[in-house]
Amino acid sequence: xxxxxxxxxxxxGKEFGSQxxxxxxxxxxEKWRIExxxxxxxxxxxxxxxxxxxxxGSCVLTADNExxxxxxxxxxxxxxxxxxTFLPDRLVVHQRxxxxxxxQSFGKWHIFSCVRFSTSCLFG
Numbered sequence: 001x002x003x004x005x006x007x008x009x010x011x012x013g014k015e016f017g018s019q020x021x022x023x024x025x026x027x028x029x030e031k032w033r034i035e036x037x038x039x040x041x042x043x044x045x046x047x048x049x050x051x052x053x054x055x056x057g058s059c060v061l062t063a064d065n066e067x068x069x070x071x072x073x074x075x076x077x078x079x080x081x082x083x084x085t086f087l088p089d090r091l092v093v094h095q096r097x098x099x100x101x102x103x104q105s106f107g108k109w110h111i112f113s114c115v116r117f118s119t120s121c122l123f124g
Contacts, residue, residue, distance in 0.1 A: 007021040010051055029047075039088050043092070048071055
């Protein structure tokens with residue numbers, strides 16, 4: 001069974017149907033502006049820009065989604081202690097408890113903060 005085609009929001013990185021994305025993006029951008037204005041000056045980011053759409057069919061939708069995903073990921077800020085990336089409002093919360101370790105151990109499970117997932121796993 002084929003998965004329905006979804007479009008990725010260039011602001012938040014979430015997936016939406018082809019009709020919903022045009023409703024979501026203006027609301028998401030307004031929410032982004034409000035949240036960005038509430039951040040301390042040093043954490044404020046430039047407004048995200050919609051990636052250029054490529055002409056073509058369904059293969060191009062994957063490329064458009066990849067560009068939108070990368071745009072959303074560019075909004076994340078790295079922690080100065082451990083290097084993990086967060087949205088600015090979550091970074092402040094994280095930094096309160098961050099001990100600066102690149103690896104945290106929870107029992108027999110290890111979480112590595114330096115692991116980055118390839119977007120080809122998500123879209124390809």
